[in-house]
Amino acid sequence: MVQNLHFTNEVMPTLRRLAEQQPHNRVVCIADTNTCHLLPSLDCPVIAIPAGEDNKTLATVGMVWDRLHELGVTRNSLVINLGGGVVTDLGGFAAATFKRGLRFINVPTTLLGAVDAAVGGKTGFNHQGLKNQIGAFAPASDVVISTCFFDTLPKQELKSGFAEVLKHALLSSHEQVLSLLNHDFSAPINHEALLQQLRAAVEVKQDIVARDPNERGERKALNLGHTVGHAIEALALSHAHPVPHGYAVAWGLVAECALAGMRLHFPSSDLYRLAGFIRENYGVTGITCNDYDALIDAMRHDKKSADGEINCTLLAACGDYRVGQVVTPDEMRTALDLMRDLLGE
Amino acid sequence: MVQNLHFTNEVMPTLRRLAEQQPHNRVVCIADTNTCHLLPSLDCPVIAIPAGEDNKTLATVGMVWDRLHELGVTRNSLVINLGGGVVTDLGGFAAATFKRGLRFINVPTTLLGAVDAAVGGKTGFNHQGLKNQIGAFAPASDVVISTCFFDTLPKQELKSGFAEVLKHALLSSHEQVLSLLNHDFSAPINHEALLQQLRAAVEVKQDIVARDPNERGERKALNLGHTVGHAIEALALSHAHPVPHGYAVAWGLVAECALAGMRLHFPSSDLYRLAGFIRENYGVTGITCNDYDALIDAMRHDKKSADGEINCTLLAACGDYRVGQVVTPDEMRTALDLMRDLLGE
Numbered sequence: 143m144v145q146n147l148h149f150t151n152e153v154m155p156t157l158r159r160l161a162e163q164q165p166h167n168r169v170v171c172i173a174d175t176n177t178c179h180l181l182p183s184l185d186c187p188v189i190a191i192p193a194g195e196d197n198k199t200l201a202t203v204g205m206v207w208d209r210l211h212e213l214g215v216t217r218n219s220l221v222i223n224l225g226g227g228v229v230t231d232l233g234g235f236a237a238a239t240f241k242r243g244l245r246f247i248n249v250p251t252t253l254l255g256a257v258d259a260a261v262g263g264k265t266g267f268n269h270q271g272l273k274n275q276i277g278a279f280a281p282a283s284d285v286v287i288s289t290c291f292f293d294t295l296p297k298q299e300l301k302s303g304f305a306e307v308l309k310h311a312l313l314s315s316h317e318q319v320l321s322l323l324n325h326d327f328s329a330p331i332n333h334e335a336l337l338q339q340l341r342a343a344v345e346v347k348q349d350i351v352a353r354d355p356n357e358r359g360e361r362k363a364l365n366l367g368h369t370v371g372h373a374i375e376a377l378a379l380s381h382a383h384p385v386p387h388g389y390a391v392a393w394g395l396v397a398e399c400a401l402a403g404m405r406l407h408f409p410s411s412d413l414y415r416l417a418g419f420i421r422e423n424y425g426v427t428g429i430t431c432n433d434y435d436a437l438i439d440a441m442r443h444d445k446k447s448a449d450g451e452i453n454c455t456l457l458a459a460c461g462d463y464r465v466g467q468v469v470t471p472d473e474m475r476t477a478l479d480l481m482r483d484l485l486g487e
Numbered sequence: 488m489v490q491n492l493h494f495t496n497e498v499m500p501t502l503r504r505l506a507e508q509q510p511h512n513r514v515v516c517i518a519d520t521n522t523c524h525l526l527p528s529l530d531c532p533v534i535a536i537p538a539g540e541d542n543k544t545l546a547t548v549g550m551v552w553d554r555l556h557e558l559g560v561t562r563n564s565l566v567i568n569l570g571g572g573v574v575t576d577l578g579g580f581a582a583a584t585f586k587r588g589l590r591f592i593n594v595p596t597t598l599l600g601a602v603d604a605a606v607g608g609k610t611g612f613n614h615q616g617l618k619n620q621i622g623a624f625a626p627a628s629d630v631v632i633s634t635c636f637f638d639t640l641p642k643q644e645l646k647s648g649f650a651e652v653l654k655h656a657l658l659s660s661h662e663q664v665l666s667l668l669n670h671d672f673s674a675p676i677n678h679e680a681l682l683q684q685l686r687a688a689v690e691v692k693q694d695i696v697a698r699d700p701n702e703r704g705e706r707k708a709l710n711l712g713h714t715v716g717h718a719i720e721a722l723a724l725s726h727a728h729p730v731p732h733g734y735a736v737a738w739g740l741v742a743e744c745a746l747a748g749m750r751l752h753f754p755s756s757d758l759y760r761l762a763g764f765i766r767e768n769y770g771v772t773g774i775t776c777n778d779y780d781a782l783i784d785a786m787r788h789d790k791k792s793a794d795g796e797i798n799c800t801l802l803a804a805c806g807d808y809r810v811g812q813v814v815t816p817d818e819m820r821t822a823l824d825l826m827r828d829l830l831g832e
Contacts, residue, residue: 167794200549211615216794239584242611242622243701266587270556277587278623356588449512449561 145263145281147348149341151290151333153249154183157222160247160284166220170213172206172233177225177251180291184222187213191232195384198228198267200276206236217241223282226252226299227259227387230282231274234265238280248282251291253303253336254388257310257343260285262351262364271380272443273372279356287340289333297327301423302388308416309367309395310343313350316460318342319412323419357446362465365446366455369469370394370477373440377433392424397481401469402456404476412460417484426487434478438471490608490626492693494686496635496678498594499528502567505592505629511565515558517551517578522570522596525636529567532558536574540729543573543612545621551581562586568627571597571644572604572732575627576619579610583625593627596636598648598681599733602655602688605630607696607709616725617788618717624701632685634678642672646768647733653761654711654740655688658695661805663687664757668764702791707810710791711800714814715739715822718785722778737769742826746814747801749821757805762829771832779823783816 169186174193223233237246250260266277311318354361371394378385402408452469514531519538568578582591595605611622656663699706716739723730747753797814
């Protein structure tokens, strides 16, 4: 899977250069109602999908296919996905399946998108209440990663993305984790520093994806925090109180590091420090024991699960991960108890 | 793209052996209402989609996704597509996108499916009146090719598939073409001979696909007869009088070999012989000059077309093909006139 990453705050010149690299008959931008104005000098038709995770549906994909058709898009056209994870996931799927596949470039506009969805070739949409239930492995030809869109991001969005930066650090090294746990969300963004932190995080992901593009094995490492995180997210959505993806992942990291402490002796000092940072910046989950059955049911339907088992990536230490750890429902209940304790719930 | 082909009339033992080659938690068969009973000893749940090209829709794909979900299918499950081109195209797409991709095996039950749709990794469905408008390049892990289902095929189905066998011969050699033009559809099937003809045809396709899996160049050779054929098919469908795919391809071969005569001096003796065989076995198109505008419009929206151009693969001689030939509307009108003349219309 070839996917070229460009870390830059000169977005338009980079896009112009990338567009020129390959002949194409037209350019179409897929964005959402929030991001469609972010690159005013982009001179092409824009398909604006309704913003938000609950629009990441088959109906929206169908709308995008219809618009691509109306705009006369062919296999020789170029699609630019400009937006957060919903846009790059769904726009990527639409582009990858329209006439069996167009070239597309991702321009993530959120920290979460930049560190997670836009890189690595996963595309898809939600179906039957399950996140990314339908999708394809289809790499963007290029990803233009920039922090220039982040100044206007709500603090909550920034925190949501930072949880994924943290996840990548946990998969990489103790030092990388410590450097992030000092982060102060009340200070203005230091673009140079953040672009470097982002680069470090994305490189962790790239390395893992390059070794396992279709998630047959090692790529499951990137699922750290997500078995519990996705379940929390699905539960919140089913209660019509959606939580930001990164918040769910942050809480999932606490639960799964607690599990890792029980299973693999992940150091409790690291667990406490991580949980402290997450409690301070991400607050509480609002989950009660009455939710455990629904959470465990969702975990069993996770794409990574085989045959109803609960499957996690667990850390023996920062940077030392073990994929494919099967967890019993009882262990998971204990981990959820520990998570709530550590978050002060 | 790795896709293992098995030419055999021992279908069930082959399937059992293939299933055993890779661990899986469950097997699900996707078939249609005609083919779901063809392998009675297949011991697994069957998702039966309504038979016929006009059910090759997003609604049917959605139904298959829902059933896969209900059946508890995971990434470690195995899908067997048992049917003609609609089943292998649509079932392949559903399997390739469910949880971002399951392993699937194609078991084509028609000659057309065996020589065309089931092999080569193209999956998809029709959308907005355009054939295979949405899809993915996703190879079956294995394709089990057998003639044992063909005894009960209507003669029309057999002829439809034979047109694709003929197309592959045209891409291969004069000798291969001549050996087919003696075919007698009124005789009972000679299974051994047909399996060998099928193997020769599929090997032509495999060779081309191996050199160009994503249709960037040479694979367009396989489009021979299909620029005109697809347009005839779409027109017939829009008039609620669908024609078998292979009939449309057979007529398309005549039109495109007539074009090749004008453009590349394809020998007229070969053109007349081909047209004679097709007139005798496939009859007339029923097209009039009043249909030309609609046909040309459909050709311009073909997936292989760039920016409204009409794009064909043309032969300078049997086995000597040129992809990416841009044809003017006037040339196409002349070719359609010639096609109708040669077919005695």
